[in-house]
Amino acid sequence: MSEALSDGAAPAPGRTRRNRGSEVVRHALVSAAIEEFSAHGFEGASTRRIAEAAGAHQSQIKYHFDGKDELWKQCLRRLVAEVDDAIAEALGKADSPTGDLAVVEAVIRGLVRFASRRPELSRIMMHEATSPSERLAWLVEHETGERRRTIVTLWEGLRAKGLVAPVDGEALYHTAIGASSLLYANAPEAVLMGIDPSSPDVIERHADALVAMFIPSARPTR
């Protein structure tokens, strides 16, 4: 699912104008918008800043996406596809006839690594989910609700067997996301506190800790 398009900004420092083609411009706009939405939230984001960062004009957002809302949805489609890929890849790495506990561990490590590499999704979710909106309803219905159901179902099975931590289904999703993502979503705060959330050591030890906490029955397999 990873695309090879560059996020490059300015169309050409030279003299003449060049049409970059719909796909290229859309990609650049979405990349810039992800940055802007994750840093300032939907309401605080400026379509003019997004266009400038993408080397485009504000009007092109209307032309290519018909407005701020649809641009935002495209951003979340891409980010959700990325986290799906990341988790799928993490699961692929687990030894083939993998037990359920190994799946849980792979998911946890995948979540931590994805959140550290790509904190924008966590940031946008944390911005959006603080108040009800049509965007939030769309997000849960089309992008995140199903995944939560899958995760909780798997978890409840292991929980009944006493193989994982005693976290109820209601709280599991947000507890796991919060524990694995906040350090990276709020990286600017962590940096001010003297932490480097981009350090591989910090990230891997963080993942180890979460595995130990959520799967107390497992010995570390890293």
Place this chain on the structure above:
Amino acid sequence: MSEALSDGAAPAPGRTRRNRGSEVVRHALVSAAIEEFSAHGFEGASTRRIAEAAGAHQSQIKYHFDGKDELWKQCLRRLVAEVDDAIAEALGKADSPTGDLAVVEAVIRGLVRFASRRPELSRIMMHEATSPSERLAWLVEHETGERRRTIVTLWEGLRAKGLVAPVDGEALYHTAIGASSLLYANAPEAVLMGIDPSSPDVIERHADALVAMFIPSARPTR
């Protein structure tokens, strides 16, 4: 520290105007602003909406706080004082010559209960900490940095004795805050997923789970 001032909006539905006094107006404005900032972030918040919700005029924000920034700081001063009170109270309840583990447990339960009762602080922190700003620097320097140092120091002592979960100091703070607060900070999302984060059962079981995860050596004491 709890104040007895009402958050009441309209100054008087009747005919004549009444001066409510500086303290009352400031309190009402801060209460309304906490609501607005937590729902929409600093940039997305509107001083006109805040004033209206407080039954005041926008100009009174300039008069009483000299602007949006200072109003925001007052909001965070109040919220941080509230969480300090909540934790102090939780610690007070622990049996007098309380061991360090009991302190940790009390803090965890206090964090969960506070986050569920007063999710606005978590929401504002999550809005602010997604990108660097003068506000964020002020926050860490004057309001939250010291508390983190205290918590991490206590934790590292217990960690060296193997009494608590193997979470490194770098990640502990955000892991604990994320695990205990996200469910309530993002309550609108949870509700769309069929969860009721205001349910006392959900809250207490959530706290139990976190205690079990962070203090694997302890038997439940609830």
Place this chain on the structure above:
DNA sequence: CAGTTATTTGGTCGAACGAACAAAGTAATA
């Protein structure tokens, strides 16, 4: 080449924003 579509550019619109100021009203004091 002409004809047609795809894309970019530049500008405008009304609305909302935070800040600011002067005038009016209220409360307290002498």
Place this chain on the structure above:
DNA sequence: TATTACTTTGTTCGTTCGACCAAATAACTG
């Protein structure tokens, strides 16, 4: 009552916002 300080009101300023449209340019098709 006269004076003074405190608080509220109404309005305006300049800026930025998202949306929108018409004209210009580029790329493609016959």
